[in-house]
Amino acid sequence: MALSPDVGTPARPVGVPGRAPDVPARIPGGDPVLAARFAVPLIPETFVHRPRLSGRLDDGLRTSLLLVSGPAGAGKTLLVADWLATARLPGPAVWLTVEREDNAPGVFWAYLLEAVRHHGVALPDDIGSPARAQEVDHSLLARLAAHLSRREEPVVLVLDEFEHVSSAEVASGLHFLLGHAGPGLRLAVLSRTEPLLPLHRYRAAGSVTEVRAADLAFRPPETAALLHRHGLDLSAEGSRALTERTGGWAAGLRLSALAAQGAGDPEAYLAEFEAGGSTVADFLLAEVLDTQSAEAQDLLLRTSVLGRVHPDLADALTGRRNAARILADLSRANAFVEPVGHAWYRCHPLFAEILRVHLAARSPGLERELHRRAARWLTDAGHPTDALSHAAAAGDWEFAAARVVDGLALGTLFTGRDAERLDTLFAGMTPDARGAAPELVRAARDLARYEADSGLDHLGRAEALLREHDGGDASAALLGAAQLRVLAARLLGSADLARAAAEEAERLEGLVPPGLLAEHPELPALRLNDLGAVLLWEGGLDAAKEALTAAAKTADGPTTAGPRQEALARLALIDLLDGRPGRAEARLRKAAAEAERAGLPPASRSGVGHLVLAALAVEHDDLTAARAAADRAAGSAAARHDPAVAAGLAIVRARILLAGGRTRAALDALGRAADDGPGPAGPPPWVREGVAVLASAAHLAEADPAAALAALDGSGADGPECAVAAAQARLAAGESRSALRILDAVPDHDGHGPGVTVRVLLARAQVAAALGDEADARRLLARALALARPEKLRRPFRDAGPWLRRLLRARPSPADSHGWLPADLLPGTAAAGGGEAAVPDAPVEPLSERELDVLERAAQMLSTEEIAAELFLSVNTVKTHLKSINRKLAVSGRSRAVRRARELHLI
Numbered sequence: 001m002a003l004s005p006d007v008g009t010p011a012r013p014v015g016v017p018g019r020a021p022d023v024p025a026r027i028p029g030g031d032p033v034l035a036a037r038f039a040v041p042l043i044p045e046t047f048v049h050r051p052r053l054s055g056r057l058d059d060g061l062r063t064s065l066l067l068v069s070g071p072a073g074a075g076k077t078l079l080v081a082d083w084l085a086t087a088r089l090p091g092p093a094v095w096l097t098v099e100r101e102d103n104a105p106g107v108f109w110a111y112l113l114e115a116v117r118h119h120g121v122a123l124p125d126d127i128g129s130p131a132r133a134q135e136v137d138h139s140l141l142a143r144l145a146a147h148l149s150r151r152e153e154p155v156v157l158v159l160d161e162f163e164h165v166s167s168a169e170v171a172s173g174l175h176f177l178l179g180h181a182g183p184g185l186r187l188a189v190l191s192r193t194e195p196l197l198p199l200h201r202y203r204a205a206g207s208v209t210e211v212r213a214a215d216l217a218f219r220p221p222e223t224a225a226l227l228h229r230h231g232l233d234l235s236a237e238g239s240r241a242l243t244e245r246t247g248g249w250a251a252g253l254r255l256s257a258l259a260a261q262g263a264g265d266p267e268a269y270l271a272e273f274e275a276g277g278s279t280v281a282d283f284l285l286a287e288v289l290d291t292q293s294a295e296a297q298d299l300l301l302r303t304s305v306l307g308r309v310h311p312d313l314a315d316a317l318t319g320r321r322n323a324a325r326i327l328a329d330l331s332r333a334n335a336f337v338e339p340v341g342h343a344w345y346r347c348h349p350l351f352a353e354i355l356r357v358h359l360a361a362r363s364p365g366l367e368r369e370l371h372r373r374a375a376r377w378l379t380d381a382g383h384p385t386d387a388l389s390h391a392a393a394a395g396d397w398e399f400a401a402a403r404v405v406d407g408l409a410l411g412t413l414f415t416g417r418d419a420e421r422l423d424t425l426f427a428g429m430t431p432d433a434r435g436a437a438p439e440l441v442r443a444a445r446d447l448a449r450y451e452a453d454s455g456l457d458h459l460g461r462a463e464a465l466l467r468e469h470d471g472g473d474a475s476a477a478l479l480g481a482a483q484l485r486v487l488a489a490r491l492l493g494s495a496d497l498a499r500a501a502a503e504e505a506e507r508l509e510g511l512v513p514p515g516l517l518a519e520h521p522e523l524p525a526l527r528l529n530d531l532g533a534v535l536l537w538e539g540g541l542d543a544a545k546e547a548l549t550a551a552a553k554t555a556d557g558p559t560t561a562g563p564r565q566e567a568l569a570r571l572a573l574i575d576l577l578d579g580r581p582g583r584a585e586a587r588l589r590k591a592a593a594e595a596e597r598a599g600l601p602p603a604s605r606s607g608v609g610h611l612v613l614a615a616l617a618v619e620h621d622d623l624t625a626a627r628a629a630a631d632r633a634a635g636s637a638a639a640r641h642d643p644a645v646a647a648g649l650a651i652v653r654a655r656i657l658l659a660g661g662r663t664r665a666a667l668d669a670l671g672r673a674a675d676d677g678p679g680p681a682g683p684p685p686w687v688r689e690g691v692a693v694l695a696s697a698a699h700l701a702e703a704d705p706a707a708a709l710a711a712l713d714g715s716g717a718d719g720p721e722c723a724v725a726a727a728q729a730r731l732a733a734g735e736s737r738s739a740l741r742i743l744d745a746v747p748d749h750d751g752h753g754p755g756v757t758v759r760v761l762l763a764r765a766q767v768a769a770a771l772g773d774e775a776d777a778r779r780l781l782a783r784a785l786a787l788a789r790p791e792k793l794r795r796p797f798r799d800a801g802p803w804l805r806r807l808l809r810a811r812p813s814p815a816d817s818h819g820w821l822p823a824d825l826l827p828g829t830a831a832a833g834g835g836e837a838a839v840p841d842a843p844v845e846p847l848s849e850r851e852l853d854v855l856e857r858a859a860q861m862l863s864t865e866e867i868a869a870e871l872f873l874s875v876n877t878v879k880t881h882l883k884s885i886n887r888k889l890a891v892s893g894r895s896r897a898v899r900r901a902r903e904l905h906l907i
Contacts, residue, residue, distance in 0.1 A: 027110040028133040037097045037111065038118040041081045046229040046254070048222055049082060053211065057083045057188075060209035061090060061156070064178055065202050066188040067195065070213040071334040071348075072287040073251025076190045077160055079216070084158070090186075091153030094119040097160045103167040106130035109140065112157075121155055123147065136173065145177050148184035155185055162191040163333075171196035192334045213334060217248030230257035238267040246280075246350045255280045281354040288335050288351065289358075296326050300337075300347070301362065304355035305370045305393070307386075308346045316377045317370050368394050379403060385418060392425050397433035400426075405437040408512065410480040411522040413444045414487075416559035423448065436465040440480050447484060450641040452491040459484050475511040482508055483527055490530045493643060495538040502531045522559035525551050529563040532570060537644045539684030545574050561598030565591040569608035573648065576612055577686050579755030581619050582791040584612055588861055589895075596863040607636025607645050613861050614652045618659065619755065621794035621822055622902075625860050626656050647683060651690040654698075659795070663698040670695050689717035696725040697799070705733040720746050720756050724763040728801075736770040743767060754787040758796050761787070762804070769803050777807060785821075792820050792902075820903075845888045847906065854881040856907050859898045 027033055057080065060066035068076045084093050096115040102108040110130050117123060127143045130136045148155060165171060175197055178187050189195050202208035218226065224239040234242070246252035256270055259279060263269035289297055295318075302317040303309045314323035327345050330337040336348035347355070359367055371394035378387035384407050391400035404410060404422070412418050413426075426441050439462035446455035463481050466474055482505035489498035505527055509517055517523070528551035535544035551567035554560050568591035575584035588609055610633035617626035630652055638645040650672045657666040670691045683691075692715030699707035708729040712722055723746045730739035743764050765780035781804070788796065797804060808825060847855065850871075857867045868878045886892055889900045901907045 027114070028106040028130050029104075033111075033114055035118065037099070038095060038115045039097075040084060040093075040095045041077055043078060043082050043085065046226065046257075047078055047082060048218075048226045048229060049086070050079070050222055053079055053215065054083050054087065056209065056211050056215065058087060060188070060211075061186055063202075063207045063209045064186065065197070065208040066186065066211075067199070067208060068188065068190045068211045068216075069194070069334060070192070070211075070216045071249070071336050072192060073249060073283060074213055074216040074334075075250035076216065078250075079211075080158055080160075080188060080190060084156075089156055091151070091155055092119060092121050093156040093158065094121060095158045095160065098162050098164045100164045103165060103170060104133045105136045105167065105169050105173065106133040108165070108167075108170045109136045109173065113144070116155065116157075138173075141173050141177055142180070145180035148177075148181035151184040154183055156188065157185060158188045158190065160190045162189045162195050163193040165196065168196060194332045213338070216250065218243055218246075218250060218253055219248065223248070223253055226253055227257050230254075230261060232257055232260055232266045234267050234270070238270065242270050244349075245353075247348050249348065249350060251283060252280050252350050255283060280350065281357070284336070284351050284354055285358065289355070292330070292335065295320070295322065296330060299323060299326050300330070301355055301359045302366075302370055304347060304352045304359055305367055305390075306347075306374060308340060308344050310344050310381075313374065313377050313381070316373055372396055375399060384409065388422070388425060392428060395430070397429045397438055398435050401429070401433065401435070401437035401441045405440050405480050406476045408476055408479065408516055408520045408523060410440060410444050410483060411520060411526050412559060413441070414448050414526055415522050415562040419448075436462045436469070436474075436477050439465065440477065440484065443484050444480075447487050447491065450491060450637070452488060455484070455491075456488055459488060475508055476516075479505055479508040479512060479523075483523060486527050486530045490534040491641070493534065493537055495534050495540065498531050498534045502527055520559070521555035521557055522563065525554040525560040525563040525567075528554070529567045529570075532567060533642065533644065536570060536574065537684055539686060541574050541577065541686070545571065548574070558598055561594060561600055565594040565598075565600065566608065568594065569612060570644075572612045573608055573644070575753070576615055576755070578751075578753050579757065580753030581616055581755050581793065583753070585616055585861070588612055588616075592861060592863045596865055607633040607638035607649075608642070609861075610636065611639075611645055611648050611652065615648070615655075617860070618652065618655050619791075619793050619795050620902075621798055622859070622907075623656055623659055625856070625907075626652070628856075629860050630656065643683075644687075647687045648690075651687070651694065654694050658694060658698055658701065659798075661701070663701045666698050667695060670698075685717055685719070688715045689719045689722055691715065692717050693721045693725045696729055700729060700732055703732075705729045708732070720752060720760055724759050727763050727767060731766060731770055736767060739763075740767050740771070754791060755793060758784045758788045758793055762796055762800050765807075766800065766803050769807060774807070781807065789820065794820070794822055797825055798822055847885065847888055851881050851885050851888075852906065854878060855885055855897065855901055858882065858885075858894050859901070859907050 057066065057068075068080060070076050081095075084095075094116050096112055098108075102111060107130075113123065113127070113129055123144075124147060127147060128140055130140065174187070178185060189197070199208060220236065220240040220243045223243045224234060224236070227234055227239065227242075242253065242256065246256065260266040260269045289300060292300065299314055299318055303314050305317075306313065309323075309327070311324035311327055314327065315321050324343075327337060331339055331345065336351040337345050338348075340346045356367065371390040375387045375391035375394060375396065376399075378384070378390065384403050387403055388400050391397070391403065404413075413422050423445060426445060429438060429441065439458045443455045443458035443462060446452075446458060459481065462477075466477055466481060469477075482501050485501035486498050486505065489495075489501055505523075509523075528547045532544045532546075532548035532551060535547060538544075548567040548571050552564050552571065554564060556564075568587050572584040572587035572591065575581070575587060591609055610629045614626045614629035614633060617623070617629055630649060633639055633645065633649050633652075636645070639649055640646070650669050654666040654669040657663075657669060692712050695711035696708040699705075699711060709726065712726050712729070715722070723742050727739035727742045730736070730742065743760065746760055761780050761784035765777045765784065768774075768777040768780060784796070788794075805825060853871055854867055857870060862870070864875055864878050864882070867873070868875045871878070873881075882894060882897070885897050886894075889897050889904075891897050891900050898907070
C-alpha cells in the first residue's frame with residue numbers, strides 16, 4: 001500500500017462497518033493472512049475533497065468497471081478512500097490492496113474472498129477457498145459469480161495497486177467474475193499501469209468509467225485549497241504557477257507545501273525552490289526512476305532536455321534503437337511519460353526538471369552535447385523552430401542564426417506568434433558568434449526596435465561578409481539582407497533606397513527554392529508594407545497605394561496578419577487624404593477584423609488605424625471620440641518611429657484644438673507637424689498642405705486674413721484644399737472676385753472624393769452668397785449636402801462659418817432632409833424625410849453605463865479584444881454587452897448600433 005506523503009499528519013479513520021470476520025488464519029502455502037491489506041487507508045486532515053472527481057466515481061457505479069489510473073503519487077488511493085467514506089453506495093464496500101505475491105492465482109482469490117468476508121459480506125460455505133497457491137478451481141469462481149448475481153445490493157470491490165497483477169490467469173478470472181456477477185458486483189481498479197483486463201471490450205460495451213492522470217491532476221483552485229489546508233495562502237498567480245510547474249501532481253503539491261511551511265515567504269520559496277534537491281526529487285527518483293531498467297533510466301535522463309520526444313529523436317540522443325518500445329512501456333506504466341500524438345511523447349515537467357538536475361550531476365557537460373544533437377535532428381526532421389532553442393541551449397549560435405537565415409525565417413523576428421520568443425532567444429547570443437548569419441540576426445533585432453544606426457552597422461558587416469563569400473548558395477542570406485535594407489530605408493525615409501532594395505529582394509526571390517519561399521509569405525508582405533510606408537512619406541500616394549494593396553493581398557496566415565492589417569490601415573489613410581472617408585472606414589473595419597481573427601494583441605497593432613479613426617471622428621464632428629483615438633495613436637510605436645503617423649497625428653490634434661477654439665495651441669501643434677522628418681526632401685506635399693490649410697484657418701479664426709494667406713503662400717502646396725483656404729482668406733479680406741477666380745481654377749472632376757469636393761462646393765457657395773447670388777449658393781449647398789450625407793460629413797458644415805447659418809435661417813429648405821447635420825445648423829427644421837428609416841424617439845430599453853462605455857469604444861472602431869482590454873472585461877462579456885445593445889437599439893450589427901446611437905445622441 002502506497003504511503004501518503006502527509007506522514008505524521010493527524011488523520012481521521014475511514015472504513016466500512018462490518019462484523020468481525022470468521023476467516024482462516026492462513027492462505028494456500030501456509031502464510032498467515034495479512035489483515036492490514038483489507039484496511040481502507042486513513043484520510044489526512046490536509047486532504048482536499050474534489051467534487052468533480054467524486055462525481056465521476058458516482059457515475060462509475062452505473063458501469064460494472066471503474067478504472068482509476070495514474071502515476072505514483074497521483075492521489076488515486078486517497079481519492080477512492082474518501083469517496084467510500086462520503087458517497088451513498090448502493091451496497092457494502094470491500095477493499096483489498098494487491099501485492100506482487102498475488103500473481104499466484106490461489107493466493108489472489110484467497111485474499112479476495114477473505115477481504116469480502118472481512119468487510120461483512122457473507123458468503124455461502126459451498127464457495128470454499130483455493131487449496132493451492134498456483135491454481136484456482138474454475139468452479140469456485142462460477143459459484144462466487146452466481147452468488148453475487150443473486151444479491152439485491154451490489155458489492156463495491158476496490159482493488160488498490162493493481163499494477164502488481166501481471167498474471168494473465170488472475171486477470172482472466174477477474175474478467176470472468178465481473179462478466180457473470182452482473183449487477184451484483186461493481187469493480188474499482190486502482191492502478192499505475194494499464195490493467196491486463198480487456199478494456200477495449202468494456203469500452204465498446206459502455207461498461208467502464210475511467211479516471212485518468214489528466215483527471216487526477218489538480219487545478220489551480222484545488223491547489224489553493226490544498227495549500228490553505230497546509231497553512232499556506234498563495235495568490236491566484238502563485239497557485240497557478242505551482243500547478244503548472246508540478247503538472248497538478250498531487251504528491252508534488254503536498255511535498256512542496258510541506259517544504260514551504262518553514263519558509264518566511266512561502267510564495268517566493270515555491271517560485272524559486274530547486275526541485276532537484278527536494279523531497280519531491282527523492283520521491284520521484286525512488287518511486288519512478290529507480291524502478292526502471294538501466295536503458296529506460298538512460299533514456300529518461302538524456303531526453304529530459306527535450307520539451308517533447310519522438311522515438312527517433314530519443315534514439316539519436318541515446319545511440320540505441322529501442323526508444324519506441326521503451327517510451328511505449330513508460331507510457332503504459334504511467335511513469336510520468338504520456339503520448340501527445342503522432343508518435344511524440346511528453347515527460348511530466350517537474351519530473352523532467354529533476355531528471356535534468358540528476359543528469360548534470362551524473363554526466364557533467366553532457367547536457368550541452370544533447371542539445372546540440374537535438375538541434376540537428378530537429379532541423380533535419382523539419383522542425384526548425386524547435387531546433388533553435390536547443391541550438392541556443394548548446395551555445396551554438398552560428399548554427400542557430402544560420403537556421404533562421406537559410407530557412408528564410410528572418411521575417412518571423414518581426415511578425416507572427418514566434419516573434420517575441422525568437423527575439424528573447426537571440427537576446428542571449430554572445431558577441432563571439434561570427435559570420436554573416438549572426439550579423440543579419442543582430443541587424444534584424446535592432447531594426448525591429450527602430451534602432452536604425454546599430455541595425456545598419458550589423459547589416460553592413462553582414463553584407464561585407466556575404467560579398468567575400470566563397471562557395472555554397474548564399475541566396476537566402478542575400479535575400480534576407482535585401483529585406484532588411486528595405487526596412488532600414490524606411491527608417492531613414494529614403495524611398496529611392498527602399499525601391500532599389502525591394503527590386504533586389506524581388507530578383508533574389510527567383511534564386512531560392514520555390515517551396516521554401518512559399519513557406520514564408522511574410523517576406524513579401526513585410527517588404528511591400530515597408531515600401532508602401534516610405535512611399536507614403538515621400539508623397540507618392542499612387543505608388544504607395546500600389547505597394548500597400550499588394551501587401552494586403554499577400555497570402556493569409558499568422559505571419560502575414562500583422563503586415564496585412566498595417567497595410568490596410570495605411571490604405572485607409574491614403575483614402576482619407578483623397579477625401580474618401582467612407583472607403584477609409586471600410587478598410588479600417590477590414591483591418592480590425594483581420595487583426596482580431598489572427599489574435600493579434602492590441603499592443604502589436606499599428607497606430608495608423610487609430611490616427612485614421614481620429615481623423616474620421618473629426619469629420620463626423622465627434623470630438624470626444626477623436627481625442628480618444630488620437631491618444632491611442634500617440635501611445636503606439638508608429639507615432640514615435642513612423643514620420644507619416646507622427647505628422648498626421650499632429651495635424652489631427654491641431655484640427656481638434658482648432659474645433660475647440662484653441663487657435664494658439666493648434667498653431668503650436670502644427671509646428672511639430674511641419675518639422676522635417678527623415679529623408680532629404682522633408683515633409684511630403686500632403687503634410688505641407690494639411691499644415692498650411694489648418695494654419696490658415698487658425699489665422700482666419702484670429703481675424704488675420706493676411707497671415708492666413710502668408711501661411712498658404714509659404715507652404716509650396718497647391719491642392720484643392722489649399723485653394724479653398726486661399727479663397728476663404730480672400731473672402732475675409734473682402735476680395736470676393738479674387739476668391740471666385742481661385743476656385744474657378746479648381747477642376748470640377750479632379751478625382752478627389754467627397755471629403756475634398758464638399759469643401760470646394762461649400763467654398764463656392766460662400767463666394768456666391770458673398771456676390772449676392774443666393775440661388776447659386778443654395779444650388780451649390782444642395783450638391784454639397786447630397787455628397788456629404790452618405791458619409792455623415794458634419795465637420796465641413798460646422799467649419800463653413802456664419803454665412804451658412806444666415807443662409808439656412810433665411811430659407812432652411814436645402815437642409816430639410818438632412819437631419820444628420822449638427823442641430824445648431826438647423827434652426828426650426830425637422831430631421832425627417834429623405835427616405836431614411838424612421839428613428840425611434842428612444843431606445844427600446846435604456847442602456848446601462850457599462851453598455852454605453854462599450855458603445856463609445858465600438859464607435860471608435862476598437863475591436864472586441866481592444867474594448868475588453870480597455871474596460872478590463874472578458875471578451876465574452878463584451879460580446880454579451882454588444883448583443884444587448886443591438887437588442888435595445890433595435891438594430892443588427894455593430895456599425896448600425898453606432899449609427900443609431902449617434903442619431904439618438906447617446907454618444
